[in-house]
Amino acid sequence: MSTATPATIEDVARLAEVSIATVSRAIHTPDKVAKSTRQRVNQAIAITGYTTNAMARSLRMGRSNMILVLAPDIGDPNFSPILIGIENEARAHGYGVLIGHTQNDPERGLDYLKFLNSNQAAGLVLFTGHEPFGHQELSQRLPPTVAVFEPVFGARVSYVGVDDTAGARKAAEYLLASGHRSIAFIGDSRTKLGHVRRRKGYDLALDAARIAPDRRIVIEGEGSVESGRLAVEQLFMRDTLPSAFMCVNDATAIGVINGLAARGYDLPRDFSVIGFDDVAQATYLHPPLTTVRQPRSAIGRQAMALLLKQLTEPGEGTQEILIMPDLIVRGSVTSAMRSR
Amino acid sequence: MSTATPATIEDVARLAEVSIATVSRAIHTPDKVAKSTRQRVNQAIAITGYTTNAMARSLRMGRSNMILVLAPDIGDPNFSPILIGIENEARAHGYGVLIGHTQNDPERGLDYLKFLNSNQAAGLVLFTGHEPFGHQELSQRLPPTVAVFEPVFGARVSYVGVDDTAGARKAAEYLLASGHRSIAFIGDSRTKLGHVRRRKGYDLALDAARIAPDRRIVIEGEGSVESGRLAVEQLFMRDTLPSAFMCVNDATAIGVINGLAARGYDLPRDFSVIGFDDVAQATYLHPPLTTVRQPRSAIGRQAMALLLKQLTEPGEGTQEILIMPDLIVRGSVTSAMRSR
DNA sequence: ATCGGTCATGTAAAGGTTTACATACTGCTG
DNA sequence: CAGCAGTATGTAAACCTTTACATGACCGAT
Numbered sequence: 001m002s003t004a005t006p007a008t009i010e011d012v013a014r015l016a017e018v019s020i021a022t023v024s025r026a027i028h029t030p031d032k033v034a035k036s037t038r039q040r041v042n043q044a045i046a047i048t049g050y051t052t053n054a055m056a057r058s059l060r061m062g063r064s065n066m067i068l069v070l071a072p073d074i075g076d077p078n079f080s081p082i083l084i085g086i087e088n089e090a091r092a093h094g095y096g097v098l099i100g101h102t103q104n105d106p107e108r109g110l111d112y113l114k115f116l117n118s119n120q121a122a123g124l125v126l127f128t129g130h131e132p133f134g135h136q137e138l139s140q141r142l143p144p145t146v147a148v149f150e151p152v153f154g155a156r157v158s159y160v161g162v163d164d165t166a167g168a169r170k171a172a173e174y175l176l177a178s179g180h181r182s183i184a185f186i187g188d189s190r191t192k193l194g195h196v197r198r199r200k201g202y203d204l205a206l207d208a209a210r211i212a213p214d215r216r217i218v219i220e221g222e223g224s225v226e227s228g229r230l231a232v233e234q235l236f237m238r239d240t241l242p243s244a245f246m247c248v249n250d251a252t253a254i255g256v257i258n259g260l261a262a263r264g265y266d267l268p269r270d271f272s273v274i275g276f277d278d279v280a281q282a283t284y285l286h287p288p289l290t291t292v293r294q295p296r297s298a299i300g301r302q303a304m305a306l307l308l309k310q311l312t313e314p315g316e317g318t319q320e321i322l323i324m325p326d327l328i329v330r331g332s333v334t335s336a337m338r339s340r
Numbered sequence: 341m342s343t344a345t346p347a348t349i350e351d352v353a354r355l356a357e358v359s360i361a362t363v364s365r366a367i368h369t370p371d372k373v374a375k376s377t378r379q380r381v382n383q384a385i386a387i388t389g390y391t392t393n394a395m396a397r398s399l400r401m402g403r404s405n406m407i408l409v410l411a412p413d414i415g416d417p418n419f420s421p422i423l424i425g426i427e428n429e430a431r432a433h434g435y436g437v438l439i440g441h442t443q444n445d446p447e448r449g450l451d452y453l454k455f456l457n458s459n460q461a462a463g464l465v466l467f468t469g470h471e472p473f474g475h476q477e478l479s480q481r482l483p484p485t486v487a488v489f490e491p492v493f494g495a496r497v498s499y500v501g502v503d504d505t506a507g508a509r510k511a512a513e514y515l516l517a518s519g520h521r522s523i524a525f526i527g528d529s530r531t532k533l534g535h536v537r538r539r540k541g542y543d544l545a546l547d548a549a550r551i552a553p554d555r556r557i558v559i560e561g562e563g564s565v566e567s568g569r570l571a572v573e574q575l576f577m578r579d580t581l582p583s584a585f586m587c588v589n590d591a592t593a594i595g596v597i598n599g600l601a602a603r604g605y606d607l608p609r610d611f612s613v614i615g616f617d618d619v620a621q622a623t624y625l626h627p628p629l630t631t632v633r634q635p636r637s638a639i640g641r642q643a644m645a646l647l648l649k650q651l652t653e654p655g656e657g658t659q660e661i662l663i664m665p666d667l668i669v670r671g672s673v674t675s676a677m678r679s680r
Numbered sequence: 681a682t683c684g685g686t687c688a689t690g691t692a693a694a695g696g697t698t699t700a701c702a703t704a705c706t707g708c709t710g
Numbered sequence: 711c712a713g714c715a716g717t718a719t720g721t722a723a724a725c726c727t728t729t730a731c732a733t734g735a736c737c738g739a740t
Binding site: 005006051052053054055056058059066073074075077079080081083084087091096097098099100101103107108111112114115117118119120141225254258261280281284285286 | 399436439447453624
């Protein structure tokens with residue numbers, strides 16, 4: 001029963017008085033073994049508490065049934081809901097999910113690369129926005145991979161995420177419809193592809209509203225709470241204040257709100273702020289944040305579905321799936337008429 | 341170089357013109373192989389890009405060098421900093437870390453149990469507050485385990501966490517020192533051991549201040565934002581309002597703050613609120629939350645250190661390490677004199 | 681009665697390691 | 711020069727599976 005070492009297929013075979021091959025078949029291709037034998041085997045399995053040794057199995061088969069999800073920051077509020085989408089879809093198809101935390105450290109990435117190299121994962125989901133490994137050359141023998149949330153910079157990897165451009169455009173159009181004409185964009189349009197796309201949505205909306213490019217205010221910020229706060233400081237330095245802040249994500253928006261509150265302004269009366277992501281926290285801010293909602297669990301689900309497709313039909317082609325997000329109107333945007 | 345299939349030890353052996361045994365020795369016990377041979381092997385390894393197949397290795401050795409961390413909710417703001425502590429300590433000793441997300445679903449727990457059963461992890465860290473598996477009987481062959489953050493309910497498992505009682509007592513004493521005499525406690529004193537301990541800290545402080553038990557207000561709440569909001573509603577029903585709210589954790593405190601704000605109260609003027617955990621968000625609340633800080637990375641580090649000790653010296657004894665937390669004073673508590 | 685085919689099961693190899701044991705060589709000691 | 715200790719390396723078994731191939735029994739058709 002509960003011996004120190006787990007039961008092997010051999011223990012089961014002995015108890016059921018068959019060969020180990022028959023046991024294996026009884027488990028994986030039950031129709032290939034006679035009914036009576038099958039019953040005996042199942043009984044023996046129940047008695048011994050046998051569980052197939054996944055490691056030996058994967059070693060033999062040259063492929064496991066685990067999916068590795070790599071994230072630089074587990075704490076990212078977007079991560080957990082996406083993960084749940086991934087897990088549900090994976091589980092429905094008999095795959096398990098493991099998470100690797102890279103902390104953006106190439107050393108750590110390499111650890112997980114070794115893991116992959118040993119065939120311990122059949123597929124890979126990247127939440128990193130870039131390849132997590134220092135040595136590219138090794139990447140060539142990566143398993144089927146799909147990136148979520150942030151496209152991978154300059155690599156042919158499938159991607160599932162929100163339609164950043166369309167979402168950002170919705171946000172900007174909402175600000176415009178509220179009467180704002182001086183709208184600042186805060187984000188990193190230099191290195192982050194997702195940010196670049198959101199910036200594009202902003203530009204498209206302002207173009208359509210015939211707001212001249214030189215009347216736009218764009219502040220660089222890498223997308224953290226701190227960067228939002230800094231952006232506010234910068235604007236005060238310059239002394240060119242917009243009536244609305246369009247932030248590349250909610251974290252930045254939180255920084256902006258804090259920065260403005262710290263200077264004694266009353267939101268949303270004095271300034272409007274809009275975010276992107278709709279993190280859980282957004283509802284609890286003062287004012288509650290108007291933002292663009294990431295369809296997180298849909299992203300996870302579709303990413304996993306795509307990965308599974310790539311696993312079963314290894315037909316090279318990488319694919320990009322963009323999901324349209326919704327604007328969630330809360331209280332952080334007001335009509336521009338009342339303010340300056 | 342980069343063939344389709346990864347290089348094996350055999351490829352290295354052929355290239356270095358030695359046997360596979362020598363290669364293995366050159367890697368793991370270098371002093372047992374002649375210097376010149378060692379050099380040749382290392383060269384061959386470099387050329388082939390050989391990486392030892394962790395799966396085959398673990399299968400042979402009957403133990404891996406991965407640690408599995410099981411969490412019901414990856415998104416818990418306490419999780420990520422603890423995890424980092426765990427990872428740093430693990431990495432320093434040559435272990436890798438994988439995370440399993442159970443979502444409190446026994447089915448999923450069972451998946452990870454299979455993982456463990458295959459020796460795919462040498463040790464286990466539980467962030468669950470309970471055993472994550474439906475079938476207890478199987479738990480008997482669990483690898484060395486330590487629980488963090490929340491002690492495991494009724495099981496002999498080592499534990500590393502904050503000293504809940506002492507921390508809660510500090511919080512309560514601070515409220516008392518601020519002149520509050522009517523202090524509500526909101527938490528789940530029935531099923532959650534951590535909550536029970538915090539409640540005890542609350543009771544000890546109030547005992548010492550000679551506040552009669554029948555003048556204490558205790559509201560049951562399971563520790564979510566929603567439960568905090570609900571607790572406020574309950575208190576308004578009863579019409580017995582405290583001057584201060586001592587919340588079992590920050591999530592509850594956020595709920596309380598929102599509940600009070602929704603009813604039009606001005607914090608911290610009208611009510612004082614204190615939390616426990618010091619989540620990242622705490623600084624950005626209105627008012628900024630006074631709370632007890634979890635020494636998160638220390639918990640992670642010490643937990644991993646303890647686990648490593650258990651791995652090397654399998655000497656049965658389970659151990660409990662309690663770390664003393666600090667009170668972080670921000671703006672959510674004011675002197676009771678000014679309010680009612 | 682022989683043959684061919686189907687079905688149920690067994691035998692053994694393979695997957696990539698680690699390591700106990702065996703072997704072969706070198707250089708000493710007596 | 712026999713004998714021995716020590717060092718460097720090789721051989722092969724073991725870890726636990728899956729699966730191609732072989733075996734043998736049985737049945738129906740010739």
